[in-house]
Amino acid sequence: MTAPLERGADTILALEDIHLSYGELHVLRGVSLTVRRGEVVVLIGPSGGGKSSLLRTVNVLQPITRGRILLEGEEISAGGVDEDTIRQRVGMVFQQYHLFPHLTVLKNLTLAPRRVFREPAAEAEVRARELLARVGLSEKAGHYPDQLSGGQQQRVAIARALMMKPSVMLFDEVTSALDPELVGEVLGVMKDLAKSGMTMLVVTHEMGFARDVGDKVVLMAEGVVVEEGPPSQVLVDPKSERTRQFLARTQHA
Amino acid sequence: MNEAWIGPVVAHLGRGLLVTLWISLLSVVVATVVGIAVGSLATSPKPALRAVVRGYVTLFRGIPSLLILLCVFFALPQIGLATGPLTASVIGLGLWGSANIAEAARGALFSISPHQGEAARALGMSARATLRDVLLPQAARRFLPPYIGQLTVLIHASALTSVVGVSDILGSARQMIERLAYMGPDSHAILIYGMVLAVFFAICYPLTLLADYAERRLRV
Ligand SMILES: Nc1ncnc2c1ncn2[C@@H]1O[C@H](COP(=O)(O)OP(=O)(O)O)[C@@H](O)[C@H]1O
Numbered sequence: 001m002t003a004p005l006e007r008g009a010d011t012i013l014a015l016e017d018i019h020l021s022y023g024e025l026h027v028l029r030g031v032s033l034t035v036r037r038g039e040v041v042v043l044i045g046p047s048g049g050g051k052s053s054l055l056r057t058v059n060v061l062q063p064i065t066r067g068r069i070l071l072e073g074e075e076i077s078a079g080g081v082d083e084d085t086i087r088q089r090v091g092m093v094f095q096q097y098h099l100f101p102h103l104t105v106l107k108n109l110t111l112a113p114r115r116v117f118r119e120p121a122a123e124a125e126v127r128a129r130e131l132l133a134r135v136g137l138s139e140k141a142g143h144y145p146d147q148l149s150g151g152q153q154q155r156v157a158i159a160r161a162l163m164m165k166p167s168v169m170l171f172d173e174v175t176s177a178l179d180p181e182l183v184g185e186v187l188g189v190m191k192d193l194a195k196s197g198m199t200m201l202v203v204t205h206e207m208g209f210a211r212d213v214g215d216k217v218v219l220m221a222e223g224v225v226v227e228e229g230p231p232s233q234v235l236v237d238p239k240s241e242r243t244r245q246f247l248a249r250t251q252h253a
Numbered sequence: 254m255n256e257a258w259i260g261p262v263v264a265h266l267g268r269g270l271l272v273t274l275w276i277s278l279l280s281v282v283v284a285t286v287v288g289i290a291v292g293s294l295a296t297s298p299k300p301a302l303r304a305v306v307r308g309y310v311t312l313f314r315g316i317p318s319l320l321i322l323l324c325v326f327f328a329l330p331q332i333g334l335a336t337g338p339l340t341a342s343v344i345g346l347g348l349w350g351s352a353n354i355a356e357a358a359r360g361a362l363f364s365i366s367p368h369q370g371e372a373a374r375a376l377g378m379s380a381r382a383t384l385r386d387v388l389l390p391q392a393a394r395r396f397l398p399p400y401i402g403q404l405t406v407l408i409h410a411s412a413l414t415s416v417v418g419v420s421d422i423l424g425s426a427r428q429m430i431e432r433l434a435y436m437g438p439d440s441h442a443i444l445i446y447g448m449v450l451a452v453f454f455a456i457c458y459p460l461t462l463l464a465d466y467a468e469r470r471l472r473v
């Protein structure tokens with residue numbers, strides 16, 4: 001038995017009273033949330049509740065209307081920040097993988113570090129092969145994305161994000177587009193990543209993952225945090241009626 | 254049997270071939286530049302600009318190339334622009350070809366999902382690197398097969414320019430056939446047109462192969 005990794009108490013990500021509107025549509029209505037170093041925070045909730053929007057604000061793909069976002073203590077929601085630098089520190093994995101179809105798996109991994117860090121090709125390739133081994137895809141380095149299954153593509157996408165050595169990884173329903181038999185291999189990679197101490201903010205409908213891997217579960221609906229706490233409490237003995245409704249519906253789905 | 258006609262005919266066809274190549278090259282350049290520019294405008298956020306592009310493409314794709322050639326040849330002098338048959342041909346073929354190339358460029362640009370750009374930006378890549386390493390290479394791959402196909406079509410269409418008096422290879426062939434028919438018992442039409450046919454095939458077949466190759470290499 002290895003000792004459980006010590007999770008430091010320092011805050012990697014702090015969201016303070018985040019508001020976001022798309023025109024008339026008020027999607028985030030004062031969301032506050034903290035993610036500590038090494039912590040896995042699982043975001044659950046009904047579709048349309050603003051979970052994807054929240055992740056996009058953290059990766060500054062979506063500017064917020066009100067509130068503050070702090071990444072390792074530094075405010076990233078203010079004007080004048082260097083968005084590219086922030087995005088390097090925040091890894092993001094999407095539901096539909098979005099690999100670059102014209103590049104091999106290896107090049108998918110090395111492109112961004114080579115362009116952004118000016119990392120020499122040879123060094124980037126060594127790191128890429130290490131990460132591919134870690135996600136179980138060593139033999140696929142020379143393949144193109146369309147030659148891989150969905151589960152394999154998603155594991156490549158995770159490795160691609162890890163190439164930037166992010167401080168925190170965001171996952172947006174990364175198993176929702178997969179055939180059921182491929183979900184496990186992707187969740188397995190995420191579980192290993194969590195065990196290695198990566199800080200993660202994970203939107204998912206996989207309650208098993210939330211229960212087994214999550215340090216904290218946050219239920220979001222209609223743009224607000226309805227309930228948050230340890231999985232054993234939120235998933236088993238929820239305080240709010242809204243959470244109970246949601247859990248009842250997902251269990252029957 | 255007297256074979257003395259062959260030398261002058263081949264020499265004349267050779268001069269015609271140079272004209273054909275020259276017209277093809279110039280109209281390909283015009284069509285490519287105008288086509289890519291117009292096709293890129295189709296991605297503009299301004300609806301009015303997109304409507305103009307639609308109109309341009311629909312108009313020129315809806316008219317036979319021969320008609321455009323005749324219109325340019327006879328209409329330009331009316332508005333005070335005296336052009337020779339060669340210039341008129343290049344303008345006519347270039348405009349006609351640009352519509353098809355614009356359509357190919359528009360299609361290629363729109364076929365790239367906006368998520369591709371977002372995925373690159375999410376990795377911290379700059380807008381410029383995203384365009385250069387992610388968006389344009391993919392758009393170019395989609396663009397290339399229809400583009401090469403259009404080059405073949407343009408080269409074929411260059412044979413129409415003899416109608417407005419250009420001595421391209423087909424025009425030269427017809428002149429020789431008429432002369433031979435006037436002078437002797439045999440116009441050698443089949444043989445001479447056969448030579449023209451072989452020349453067009455020799456130019457266009459490799460392009461077809463190239464288009465097929467580009468098509469196969471395409472990764473979606
Ligand atoms: N770019 C956008 N423009 C306008 N409305 C959007 C946009 N993205 C999301 N929305 C709307 O915002 C709401 C929240 O969406 P989203 O953040 O995707 O929720 P979730 O991920 O929880 O399903 C939905 O009503 C959705 O239609």
Ligand SMILES: [Mg+2]
Nearest residue numbers: 051052053173
């Ligand atoms: Mg979502």
